[in-house]
Amino acid sequence: MITVLPQMPIAISAGDPAGIGPEIIAKAWLQRKAQALPVFFAVGDSNSFAAHWDGPVRRIDDPADAAQHFDEALPIFHMHDCGAVTPGTPTAEGARCAFQSLELAVGFARAGSAAAMVTGPVSKTQLYSVGFTHPGQTEFIAERCGVAKNNAIMMLAGPDLRVVPMTTHIALSDIGSHLDSRLIRQRIRATAKGLMRDFGMENPRIAVAGLNPHAGENGAMGHEEMELFLPAIEQLRGEGFNVTDPLPADTMFHTEARAEYDAAVCGYHDQALIPLKTLYFHEAVNMTLGLPIVRTSPDHGTAFGIAGRNIANPGSMIAAIKMARDSVKHRKAFAAKKVATAAAEAKMESAGLHGPI
Numbered sequence: 001m002i003t004v005l006p007q008m009p010i011a012i013s014a015g016d017p018a019g020i021g022p023e024i025i026a027k028a029w030l031q032r033k034a035q036a037l038p039v040f041f042a043v044g045d046s047n048s049f050a051a052h053w054d055g056p057v058r059r060i061d062d063p064a065d066a067a068q069h070f071d072e073a074l075p076i077f078h079m080h081d082c083g084a085v086t087p088g089t090p091t092a093e094g095a096r097c098a099f100q101s102l103e104l105a106v107g108f109a110r111a112g113s114a115a116a117m118v119t120g121p122v123s124k125t126q127l128y129s130v131g132f133t134h135p136g137q138t139e140f141i142a143e144r145c146g147v148a149k150n151n152a153i154m155m156l157a158g159p160d161l162r163v164v165p166m167t168t169h170i171a172l173s174d175i176g177s178h179l180d181s182r183l184i185r186q187r188i189r190a191t192a193k194g195l196m197r198d199f200g201m202e203n204p205r206i207a208v209a210g211l212n213p214h215a216g217e218n219g220a221m222g223h224e225e226m227e228l229f230l231p232a233i234e235q236l237r238g239e240g241f242n243v244t245d246p247l248p249a250d251t252m253f254h255t256e257a258r259a260e261y262d263a264a265v266c267g268y269h270d271q272a273l274i275p276l277k278t279l280y281f282h283e284a285v286n287m288t289l290g291l292p293i294v295r296t297s298p299d300h301g302t303a304f305g306i307a308g309r310n311i312a313n314p315g316s317m318i319a320a321i322k323m324a325r326d327s328v329k330h331r332k333a334f335a336a337k338k339v340a341t342a343a344a345e346a347k348m349e350s351a352g353l354h355g356p357i
C-alpha cells in the first residue's frame, strides 16, 4: 500500500499587523491555484487579518492541519489577540505580535513541522522600540538557528540578478570599519555555497563590486580594493571559487554585464539593493543563505502608507513562496548528491582504489 504523506506546509510570519503583510499573504492565497503555490499557513493573530481582508480564514493549532484546509480557506496559526489593528498605524502591541510570529515561524521551520519559512514585512523602527536588538530579521533568524551572523547571507534575487550586500543595516559612515578581508571571504564563500545548495548551481560565478568609484582606479580613488578585496579574492580562488576582481559598480548591472555572473557581492546595502529593486521591485525575493532552514521574504517593507487600501502588489510575496519551495527541492537534490558521492568514495576506499597509484 502506498502511504500518501500530507504536504509539508510553508510557515509565513504575518509581519507587522498594521502593514501590508496580512494583505499580501491573503492575496497570495487567492492566487494559490493560478500560481500553483504550495500549501502555506500564516502565523499571527487571525483578527488582524480581518482588518485587511474579508476572505475565508481557518484557525489551526497544528501546522500539519494546514493542507486539509488550504483549498477552502487561508490557514492561520493563531497566536493570540494582538489588540485592535488600524492598517497604516503601527502600535507597540502590533510590533510585539510581529516579533512573536517571527519567533514562532522560525520554530516551525527548525522543528521540521514547516518545510520552510517566509517572513512578512516588519518595521525595524517598531521592532527596535519593543526590544528587538538585531539589525534585521536575517541576523535574528541566524542566531535562533545557531549560525554566526557573518555566515548568514542576505541575498536579494530577481529574474536575472542576484545581489548580496556584505554589510547590511549599518550607517554608511560605519562601512569602512566593518569591511575587512575576513568578512569579504566569509560573505563570498557563503554566497557561493548557498547558490550551490539553494539554487542547484555547480560552480557559481561571483562578481565582486568595488567599493570606490571605478573600483578604486588602481588606488587613485581608494585603497580597499587593493588592500582588502584582492587578497581575499586570491585566497578564495585558491579554494576553487570562481570570483572576479573588484568591478566598477556603476557598470556591472546593465543587461549584458548581468549575464556574466550568478551573484553580485556588493560592499553595502544600497549598492546591492538599488539595482535589484529598480529592476524587479514586485518580483524580487530576499533570501537568507547559510541557514539550516529555508527562509525567504518579499523584498519590500511594511508600506504603512498604502496598508488597508487593497492596492498592495503581492508579486514579491508570491515569488518568495515559490523560491522557498524551489530551494527546498534544491536542498534535497544537493543532499542526495552528497550522499551518493560519499557512498562512491566509500566504495573506492573499500576496494582499495584510493591513495597514490
Ligand SMILES: NC(=O)C1=CN([C@@H]2O[C@H](COP(=O)(O)OP(=O)(O)OC[C@H]3O[C@@H](n4cnc5c(N)ncnc54)[C@H](O)[C@@H]3O)[C@@H](O)[C@H]2O)C=CC1
Residues within 6 Å of the ligand: 020, 024, 120, 121, 122, 123, 124, 125, 126, 286, 297, 298, 299, 300, 301, 302, 303, 304, 305, 306, 311, 312, 313, 314, 315
Ligand atoms: N523584509 C522586511 O521586513 C523589510 C522591512 N522594511 C521596513 O519597512 C518599513 C518601511 O520601509 P520603506 O523604506 O518605506 O519601504 P517599503 O518597501 O515599505 O515601501 C517603499 C515604497 O514602495 C511601496 N510598496 C512597498 N511594497 C509594495 C507593494 N507590495 N505593493 C505596492 N507598493 C509597495 C510603498 O507604498 C512605498 O511607496 C521600514 O520600517 C523598514 O524597516 C523595509 C524593507 C524590507
Ligand SMILES: NCC(=O)COP(=O)(O)O
Residues within 6 Å of the ligand: 135, 136, 137, 138, 139, 154, 273, 286, 297
Ligand atoms: N532592506 C532589506 C531588509 O530590510 C530586510 O531585512 P531582514 O529583516 O530580512 O533582515
